[in-house]
Amino acid sequence: MTLPRPTPLRLTWVQPEDLLGHELRQAEEDGRSPGAIAARWLRAGGPDSPRRAGASPQPASPYLRALAQDLLDELADLPSRLADKEPTDLAGIRALCPATAVGRRSARAERVGTAETADLSKSPGGVGAEPPLSGRGGSGEETALQAAWLGRAAGCLLGKPVEKLPLKGIRQLAEATGNWPLTTWFTEHGLTPELKAKYPWNRRSAPTSLAENIDGMPEDDDLNYPLLNLLLLRRHGRHFTTTDVARLWLDELPAGRTFTAERVAYRNLLDGVEPPHTARHRNPFREWIGALIRADVHGWTNPGAPATAAEQAHRDAVLTHTANGVYAAMFTAAVIAEAATGTSDIHTCLRTGLTVVPPDSRLADAVRQAIQLAGQHQDFDHVVDELHATHSAYHWVHAVPNTALIAAALTHADGDFTASICRAVSGGWDTDSNGATAGSIAGLLAGSPEALPARWTTPLKNRLATSIGDFDGTGFDTLAELTARLTARPATSPSPPEAPHP
Numbered sequence: 001m002t003l004p005r006p007t008p009l010r011l012t013w014v015q016p017e018d019l020l021g022h023e024l025r026q027a028e029e030d031g032r033s034p035g036a037i038a039a040r041w042l043r044a045g046g047p048d049s050p051r052r053a054g055a056s057p058q059p060a061s062p063y064l065r066a067l068a069q070d071l072l073d074e075l076a077d078l079p080s081r082l083a084d085k086e087p088t089d090l091a092g093i094r095a096l097c098p099a100t101a102v103g104r105r106s107a108r109a110e111r112v113g114t115a116e117t118a119d120l121s122k123s124p125g126g127v128g129a130e131p132p133l134s135g136r137g138g139s140g141e142e143t144a145l146q147a148a149w150l151g152r153a154a155g156c157l158l159g160k161p162v163e164k165l166p167l168k169g170i171r172q173l174a175e176a177t178g179n180w181p182l183t184t185w186f187t188e189h190g191l192t193p194e195l196k197a198k199y200p201w202n203r204r205s206a207p208t209s210l211a212e213n214i215d216g217m218p219e220d221d222d223l224n225y226p227l228l229n230l231l232l233l234r235r236h237g238r239h240f241t242t243t244d245v246a247r248l249w250l251d252e253l254p255a256g257r258t259f260t261a262e263r264v265a266y267r268n269l270l271d272g273v274e275p276p277h278t279a280r281h282r283n284p285f286r287e288w289i290g291a292l293i294r295a296d297v298h299g300w301t302n303p304g305a306p307a308t309a310a311e312q313a314h315r316d317a318v319l320t321h322t323a324n325g326v327y328a329a330m331f332t333a334a335v336i337a338e339a340a341t342g343t344s345d346i347h348t349c350l351r352t353g354l355t356v357v358p359p360d361s362r363l364a365d366a367v368r369q370a371i372q373l374a375g376q377h378q379d380f381d382h383v384v385d386e387l388h389a390t391h392s393a394y395h396w397v398h399a400v401p402n403t404a405l406i407a408a409a410l411t412h413a414d415g416d417f418t419a420s421i422c423r424a425v426s427g428g429w430d431t432d433s434n435g436a437t438a439g440s441i442a443g444l445l446a447g448s449p450e451a452l453p454a455r456w457t458t459p460l461k462n463r464l465a466t467s468i469g470d471f472d473g474t475g476f477d478t479l480a481e482l483t484a485r486l487t488a489r490p491a492t493s494p495s496p497p498e499a500p501h502p
Contacts, residue, residue, distance in 0.1 A: 012054025013263045013285065016068035021049025022284035023075050025395070029362075030287070030323065031082035037071050052164055052396065054259070072282045085360040086323040088279075090314055093330075096358040141487060143448040144342065145300060146480035149226075151443020152296060152436045153464065153476065154456040155421035156222045157214065159431030160205035161186045164396070167388060167428035169199035171381075174426070181380070182422040184455060185211035205432075216463035222293050222436040224257060227468040229297035229316070230479070233486045238301075238312070242275045245319050254467055260397060261285035265320040276318040283320070288397045291317035291329035293433050296440050298329075299336025301487045306334035310356040321399075324363040328399035330356045331367070332406075332437060339444045346415035346445060350407055362400050366391065370404035374411035383408050384427040396429045405429060409438050417442040417452055449476075 013019075020041060027034035046064055050056050060068070080086075087093055162170045174180040177190045187210055188196060201210065208218035217223065231252060236244040246269055249258075258266050264283040269275075279286050295313045302309035313333035317326040335353035338344050344352070350371060357364045369390065373383045387408060391401035405427040413419030417439070424438035425431045446452055462475040471479075 008059050010055040010057070010059065013260050014267055015055055015059070016065050016072065016282070017046065017060035018049055018054070018056050019264075019282055019284050020046065020068040020071055022395070023072055023282075025049065025393075026284045026287065027075050027078060029394070030086070031080040032075070032078040034075055034078065037074055037078075041067070041071055069282070072284075076280060076282075082323075082362075086327075086358060086362070088276075088318065088322040088326055090311065093314070093327075093356075093358060096360075097356055141303075142477075142480045142484045144340070144444055145483045145487075146449050146477055147446050147452055148296070148300060148336075148440050148444040149476040149479050149483070150449055150452060150457050150460065151417060151421070151439035151441075151446070152226070153217045153223060153439070153460055154443075154452070155424065155435030155437070155439025156220050156432045157209050157217060157435075157460070158185060158421055158439075158456075159425040159433070159435035160209035160218075160220065161201045162425070163202045163205060163431050165199055165202070165428075165431075167384070170426065170428055170431070173199055180426075182426040183418065185209075185214065185459075187211040211459075214459040216459075216461045217465060219257075219465045219467060220432060220436075221257060221259060221262075222433050223464060224253070224466055224468050225294040226297050227466055227471050227479075228253060229294060230482055230486065231469055232316075233297065233301065234482075240312075240315065242315050242319050245316055246275050246278070249319075252469055257467060259290070260288050261290045261320040261325065279318055279320050279322050285397070286320065286322045287325040287399055288321075288395070289325075289328065289399050289402050289430050289433050291321040291325050292332050292399055292403060292437065295329040295332040296336060296437070297483065297486075298333040300340060300444070300483055302333075302337045303340030303342075303487065304337065306337040306352050307356060309333040309337035324361060325399050327357045327361055327363045328403045331363070331403060336441060336444065339441055342447065346410050346413075346441070349441070349445075350410065353407075363403055366400045366404040367407045370408035371411050374408040380409075380412050380423050380426070383412060387427065402430050402434055406434050406437050409434070410441060413442070415442055415445045417446050418456070421456075 024034050024038050044064060044067055046068065047056055087096070162173065171180060172195060173186065173191065174182050176192070176195055177187050179186070188201070189212065207213055228248060232240055232245060232248050235248065249266060250269060255263070255266055261279070261283055264285060265278040268278040268281050268283070273281050294316055298312040298316065299309045302312065310330035310333050313329040314326060317329040321329070331353040334356045335349045338349040338352040354364060354367060370387060373386050377383050387401065387404055391404065394401045406424055409423035409427060410420050413423050420438045420442035421435045424434040427434065443452060449457060460476070462477060464471065464474050464476065466472050
């Protein structure tokens with residue numbers, strides 16, 4: 001009997017021959033000169049990196065794999081002309097953001113919005129938006145946090161079926177079902193077989209995230225990381241270290257639930273690489289969106305202290321990310337911390353977020369441009385087209401274009417919940433992550449679950465699926481209560497950390 005030939009395992013985001021192509025692109029973006037190394041790789045027959053997938057179809061030869069590893073190390077030694085403008089260490093970031101005292105414990109005064117940005121006091125809104133909600137609409141800390149958790153889940157779920165699809169495909173799928181501009185869940189009812197074949201839904205997400213299939217919130221890394229950070233604060237308190245984050249991941253995060261920079265850093269930990277070098281060692285995804293999606297809990301638990309929230313996000317982010325990947329997390333945490341006060345509109349929140357980002361960095365430039373575009377154009381499709389033209393060289397998971405899109409969506413929607421998540425998802429790129437972050441912020445601003453339209457919250461059934469700890473099946477009301485217990489504790493007398501788990 002002839003046995004079938006085994007199919008080679010093509011594990012995404014870790015094959016050296018795939019990492020090399022991504023690192024060559026990363027080197028161009030962060031101010032290095034990789035031309036000579038790229039030429040050596042191409043002469044040897046090395047492939048470019050996959051544009052959208054995590055692994056190339058076929059494994060490389062042993063020679064090419066070994067060469068890729070050597071060239072990754074050579075690329076890491078190249079100097080960057082952007083190093084002074086885009087530091088990763090907190091001291092360097094703090095020196096470039098003197099108005100915010102990033103990383104210092106401070107009171108309301110740390111929230112001054114001194115960044116030089118366009119006037120965001122008014123926004124033209126746009127087609128497809130529901131009337132803006134006024135104020136928080138809730139009563140008490142837990143209701144606002146529950147709205148933030150629900151908003152994060154709904155925004156993520158909205159974006160899941162179209163993750164990885166090109167912008168043109170997202171628009172055609174929504175238009176074909178009468179849902180453009182986007183105002184509700186995606187559905188395949190009414191789609192022609194030809195369009196379904198041309199733009200297939202995300203293979204893993206369609207069974208749980210199309211309107212006809214939703215039955216609670218399915219598992220997603222955009223929700224797993226906030227759960228992990230609840231555990232982080234319970235076990236180690238507000239003064240956790242990056243090493244604490246690493247140990248928690250090894251204890252509680254299945255390796256198969258990690259992607260891009262997180263998967264490489266996880267592998268590095270298992271290889272004995274110490275944090276924060278885990279973010280740099282053969283990790284070309286270190287400026288992608290992974291650290292941003294881990295920032296919410298740092299913002300939720302530091303209302304009115306955006307610099308403190310940003311510093312916490314920094315300690316978390318540097319396990320896996322550098323420079324603009326770290327700034328995206330700090331920006332998001334600061335925006336959320338400002339939103340958690342219940343007294344600021346979305347434009348003040350975004351200005352505050354910019355105060356913790358080095359002002360001459362690529363991320364700061366992209367966010368400022370996105371906010372300006374959103375304030376100038378009523379048609380959000382025009383804003384998105386401009387952003388895609390500007391950032392076409394970046395991978396669809398990179399932090400720079402995705403953070404810019406989130407800022408544009410929130411600005412254009414004027415903080416309205418439905419408009420915020422629909423704009424964030426309709427803009428393409430990392431749709432579920434962008435929808436999640438926009439939903440978290442807009443939900444927090446809405447202030448209570450009742451302020452969110454029922455079409456977004458009812459299908460969630462107050463139930464979250466996850467492989468993290470004992471959280472599977474937990475309700476968003478319970479998660480809000482757990483988050484509230486960790487919120488706004490005095491820095492001088494932190495609560496006792498949870499006892500270490502075996």
